[in-house]
Every structure is written in C-alpha cells, then in structure tokens.
Amino acid sequence: MENLSMIAAIGINYELGYQNQLLCHLPIDLKHFKEITSGHAVIMGDRTWESLPKRPLPNRRNIVVTLDDVEFPDCETVHSIEDAMDLVKDEDEAFVMGGATMYRLFMPFARKLYITRIMSDFTADVFFPTIKDDEWSLVDDVYVRKDEKNMYNLFFQILIRK
Ligand SMILES: NC(=O)c1ccc[n+]([C@@H]2O[C@H](COP(=O)([O-])OP(=O)(O)OC[C@H]3O[C@@H](n4cnc5c(N)ncnc54)[C@H](OP(=O)(O)O)[C@@H]3O)[C@@H](O)[C@H]2O)c1
Numbered sequence: 703m704e705n706l707s708m709i710a711a712i713g714i715n716y717e718l719g720y721q722n723q724l725l726c727h728l729p730i731d732l733k734h735f736k737e738i739t740s741g742h743a744v745i746m747g748d749r750t751w752e753s754l755p756k757r758p759l760p761n762r763r764n765i766v767v768t769l770d771d772v773e774f775p776d777c778e779t780v781h782s783i784e785d786a787m788d789l790v791k792d793e794d795e796a797f798v799m800g801g802a803t804m805y806r807l808f809m810p811f812a813r814k815l816y817i818t819r820i821m822s823d824f825t826a827d828v829f830f831p832t833i834k835d836d837e838w839s840l841v842d843d844v845y846v847r848k849d850e851k852n853m854y855n856l857f858f859q860i861l862i863r864k
Contacts (some may be wrong), residue, residue: 703811706796708737709738710805711818711856712831717826718802722753723826730852735799738763738816743796745786747778763790783807802828813863821855823825839864 711731715755719725743763751766751774758764764777765786773779780786783804790796792840797816798808809831816837842860846852 703791704813705793705795706787706798706808706812706851707814707816708805708812709735709790709816710800711735711820712830713820713822713824713826714787715823716830716832717824717837718805718828718830721827722749722823724753724793725826726822726854728818728820728852728854728856730820730846731830731856735819736857739824740798741800743790743793744799745796745804746799748850750799750801750804751849754782755802761788763793783811787811802830806831815859815861817819817859817861819857821857833861834849837864838862 710718710727713725717725740816744759745765745767748766748768756851758776766774766779767783767786768779769781774835778789780789780805782833798812807859815833838861840859844858846856846858
C-alpha cells in the first residue's frame with residue numbers, strides 16, 4: 703500500500719519490548735516519533751494502546767486494532783488490518799506504530815519503514831520482523847550519539863521497499 707509506513711525503535715537483535723513496555727526511555731526518539739507522525743493517522747494494536755496513558759496521541763488520527771467487540775474512547779476502532787487500511791486509504795501517509803503483532807501483520811503491506819536502531823541489546827519478549835536486504839533499501843541513516851538524557855547511541859533510519 704503506497705501510503706503505509708511503519709515506525710519502530712528496535713535493538714540490535716530486533717528487540718521491541720518487554721512485559722508490554724518499551725525497551726528504554728529515549729526522549730530524543732519520542733521527539734522524533736512525534737515529529738514524524740504528527741498530523742497523520744497512526745495505527746496500533748490493542749496492547750500498544752493499553753501501554754499508552756489511556757488517551758489518544760494528540761494531533762493524530764488514532765486507529766486501534768482489536769479482535770474484541772469493544773470500542774476505544776476517542777479513537778477509531780477496527781477489527782481487522784484490512785479495515786484499518788481501508789480507513790487510511792486517502793491519507794497521504796499513515797503509520798503503523800506497533801506492537802509486534804501489528805508490525806508482523808502489516809509488514810507485507812508497508813512501503814516505508816522509519817526505524818530507530820538502538821545500538822544495544824535488550825531483554826525482550828517481542829521482536830520486529832526481519833528486515834531483509836533484498837526487499838528494502840536504506841535511504842536515510844543518521845547517527846545520534848548518546849548524551850546525558852539518551853543513554854544509547856542510535857541511528858534514525860528510513861528504508862523503502864525495493
Ligand atoms: N519499540 C517500539 O517501537 C514499539 C512500538 C509499539 C509497541 N512496542 C511494544 O510492543 C509490545 C506490544 O506488542 P503486542 O504484539 O503484544 O501487541 P499489539 O500489536 O500492540 O496488539 C496486539 C493485539 O492486536 C489484536 N490483534 C491480534 N491479531 C489481530 C488480527 N489478526 N486482527 C485484528 N486484531 C488483532 C489483539 O487485540 P485483542 O486482544 O483486543 O483482540 C492483540 O491483543 C509492547 O512490549 C510494546 O511496548 C514497541
């Protein structure tokens with residue numbers, strides 16, 4: 703799908719999270735996420751919604767995917783990834799923002815990946831799908847050195863489907 707992107711922060715072994723939490727607190731990555739997704743639609747799984755502070759992300763169209771017969775407050779709730787893609791078909795760009803289940807299900811449909819590659823390994827129970835070199839071209843790769851607020855070196859990468 704031309705306008706479908708995914709955005710994630712991952713460790714060197716594709717780690718995504720542990721016990722329904724992010725790997726670490728990186729203010730610079732939260733700022734990067736906000737800059738890239740603001741003004742756009744974001745699509746997330748039920749568990750990622752649960753990991754947020756129980757309200758939609760501001761200045762974004764929040765779409766939550768669940769198999770349960772529930773509606774999420776102040777969000778658009780859908781029950782399949784096809785329905786999510788249908789909702790965003792007229793957006794200029796829409797972002798799958800996790801978690802692991804959503805990245806796996808949407809991976810075949812994504813055209814662009816915004817990956818924060820954190821230069822460390824982590825204890826994790828969920829992982830991002832493998833990014834295969836023969837399927838993706840790295841088009842942007844910006845190195846950011848750790849500092850007093852961000853305790854890991856990282857790369858902000860953009861990959862486009864070949
Ligand atoms: N590093 C990052 O950038 C990043 C970003 C986001 C999240 N995360 C991490 O990822 C982890 C959460 O990932 P997760 O895989 O457990 O949860 P998730 O992808 O956020 O949500 C999974 C939920 O999606 C629903 N679902 C599953 N299959 C479906 C299908 N075929 N169609 C429609 N809905 C379906 C189910 O909800 P129901 O049970 O309600 O049916 C399921 O519980 C956490 O550790 C979080 O911190 C990391």
